[in-house]
Amino acid sequence: MARRDKKQSGNIFSKWWEERRDQHLSILFILSMVGLGAFLWSLVFFMMLDGVTEMPELIGLSWFFAIGGLILLGIVGPEFFRYNEQLTLLREILELESRAEIQRRRKEAEEAASLLGTIYQGKLLHHYKNHGIRAGRVFASASTNFVTQESGIASWWNAERTKLSENLGMDEAIYPGLHKSLIVGSITGIILLLWNSLFGIARMTTDGSRDYSIDVLAWFQGIFGSDGGVLVEPISFDLMSIVLIIGLGSLLWYTRPMDSLEFSAEEE
Numbered sequence: 448m449a450r451r452d453k454k455q456s457g458n459i460f461s462k463w464w465e466e467r468r469d470q471h472l473s474i475l476f477i478l479s480m481v482g483l484g485a486f487l488w489s490l491v492f493f494m495m496l497d498g499v500t501e502m503p504e505l506i507g508l509s510w511f512f513a514i515g516g517l518i519l520l521g522i523v524g525p526e527f528f529r530y531n532e533q534l535t536l537l538r539e540i541l542e543l544e545s546r547a548e549i550q551r552r553r554k555e556a557e558e559a560a561s562l563l564g565t566i567y568q569g570k571l572l573h574h575y576k577n578h579g580i581r582a583g584r585v586f587a588s589a590s591t592n593f594v595t596q597e598s599g600i601a602s603w604w605n606a607e608r609t610k611l612s613e614n615l616g617m618d619e620a621i622y623p624g625l626h627k628s629l630i631v632g633s634i635t636g637i638i639l640l641l642w643n644s645l646f647g648i649a650r651m652t653t654d655g656s657r658d659y660s661i662d663v664l665a666w667f668q669g670i671f672g673s674d675g676g677v678l679v680e681p682i683s684f685d686l687m688s689i690v691l692i693i694g695l696g697s698l699l700w701y702t703r704p705m706d707s708l709e710f711s712a713e714e715e
Contacts, residue, residue, distance in 0.1 A: 486516030606704035
């Protein structure tokens with residue numbers, strides 16, 4: 448009995464992971480970005496910011512980010528690329544209009560859809576239906592439970608064509624990693640800029656609290672040799688911060704997926 452309970456408890460993570468198959472790719476992408484961001488921070492801290500002498504209190508944390516980021520990338524990175532490769536393969540097959548070609552690549556399509564989850568299985572079944580192809584046994588047990596429509600957030604996160612790609616005149620689907628990076632980068636940038644302007648993120652002294660805002664415009668001018676105070680008391684919105692917030696907000700807006708009605712109009 449004890450051995451069976453131990454075996455069941457050891458499968459808790461596997462069960463949790465399997466129940467979230469539709470979110471596997473998103474989870475793997477986020478973890479990969481966290482690992483990459485942590486490792487890049489350590490590189491910037493030690494090589495560009497001269498953190499050992501300027502910010503000695505962050506040395507331990509930066510080493511933790513470096514080691515933890517590398518470990519996370521080593522574990523999650525290969526799996527993310529495997530999922531992303533299968534997503535690219537499946538999207539290629541979903542764009543095929545030749546019934547014979549779809550049937551020829553049926554096995555790899557169904558394996559990819561099974562890995563990616565019910566939403567992609569539903570999309571493949573819908574593609575089969577449009578071309579008069581019978582689903583394989585891999586979908587036979589629960590085909591009625593598959594869905595083809597994602598939630599609003601998932602549709603935005605997994606968008607193949609966006610307002611940005613439309614305005615850039617891109618006919619092919621946008622690269623998933625680039626699309627997700629634009630979303631994460633835009634949101635992160637907006638939050639940092641707002642927090643800096645409203646509450647402050649910088650210290651006036653080494654032992655002081657982070658209750659001063661960085662004047663982004665003055666900081667940029669300082670790079671080119673201009674003298675002036677970079678730290679100011681919040682609440683403070685300098686011109687450059689306002690421009691960056693508006694720019695990042697616009698970029699985030701343009702990462703929205705194109706509406707289905709627009710697709711229909713283009714097809715007509």
